[in-house]
Amino acid sequence: DGGITQSPKYLFRKEGQNVTLSCEQNLNHDAMYWYRQDPGQGLRLIYYSQIVNDFQKGDIAEGYSVSREKKESFPLTVTSAQKNPTAFYLCASTIDRDRQFFGPGTRLTVL
Amino acid sequence: DQQVKQNSPSLSVQEGRISILNCDYTNSMFDYFLWYKKYPAEGPTFLISISSIKDKNEDGRFTVFLNKSAKHLSLHIVPSQPGDSAVYFCAASDRGSRLTFGEGTQLTVNP
Numbered sequence: 001d002g003g004i005t006q007s008p009k010y011l012f013r014k015e016g017q018n019v020t021l022s023c024e025q026n027l028n029h030d031a032m033y034w035y036r037q038d039p040g041q042g043l044r045l046i047y048y049s050q051i052v053n054d055f056q057k058g059d060i061a062e063g064y065s066v067s068r069e070k071k072e073s074f075p076l077t078v079t080s081a082q083k084n085p086t087a088f089y090l091c092a093s094t095i096d097r098d099r100q101f102f103g104p105g106t107r108l109t110v111l
Numbered sequence: 112d113q114q115v116k117q118n119s120p121s122l123s124v125q126e127g128r129i130s131i132l133n134c135d136y137t138n139s140m141f142d143y144f145l146w147y148k149k150y151p152a153e154g155p156t157f158l159i160s161i162s163s164i165k166d167k168n169e170d171g172r173f174t175v176f177l178n179k180s181a182k183h184l185s186l187h188i189v190p191s192q193p194g195d196s197a198v199y200f201c202a203a204s205d206r207g208s209r210l211t212f213g214e215g216t217q218l219t220v221n222p
Contacts, residue, residue: 004154031208040120042200042214043155050208058209090154098143098204102154 003027004103006091011108013078013085021076021106023091032074033092033100036060043090049074078108086110114138115203117213125221130188132216134201137182141203145210146175146186149198158199159186191220 004025013019025032031050035043045058049068063082068074074093078085086109092100116135124130134144142163147155161168161175161184168175174187188195196219202210 006154009152033209035212040214042117043212045209048209088152092154098210099145099157099160100210102147102156104154105152107152 004091004093004101006089006103006106009104009106011106013108013110015110016080018077018079019108021078021089021091021108023074023076023103024072025074025091025093025101025103026072027093027095027101028071029093029095029101030071031094032068033094034058034064034066034074034076035090035092037088037090037105046076046089112137113214114141115201115211115213117199117201117216119216120214121217121219123219123221124191126193127190130186130191130195130218130220132186132188132199132201132218134184134186134213135182136184136203138203138205138211139182140205141211142206143204144175144177144184145202145204146173147200147202147212148195149200149215155200188218191218193220193222196220 007022033048034046047066049055065077089106091103094100145160146158149155159173177184198215200215201213
């Protein structure tokens, strides 16, 4: 089955710790994206990557970092510099510029 | 600057009736629009899209209307079913490599 997997589904972190969220796709898509969802604020773009070894900041990149060493993988690190990291994180990919396919998401809670 | 806005946070309709979800945008460079449906704790799934060269696109019970002069689009669901209860996001593309999402509208279809 082709698709996007995100792990873990639920993640708890202590304040001051970095944490990495996994995103893997076997759709052979070139572009991948990370979004954050907060209640009443829709989906906000954190980072995106159109090809391997290249990525761009989205609208709310501060406190986050990414890497794109392989086409299939686009991990997101939430650093201690992110002031309010508790949120639902969504990874997406696309082979064309418009229709994005989403993973199931990771709920991150900072304790 | 919120370029895509969904002004109604919630909408409640009776089963069998029509649901109309609205979306407004400000960026005249947007040329492709999409609707996504999202259940709690899951990733959004693509529902229907429309190019700016059209004013209507229909897929089964779902129809999207685009009014470019008013920078407004709407999603009609007829007839509405309880399984349609979800958050609906509209999104827009400006020929770039990213989508801009609205805040979402929670649709509740009552049996």
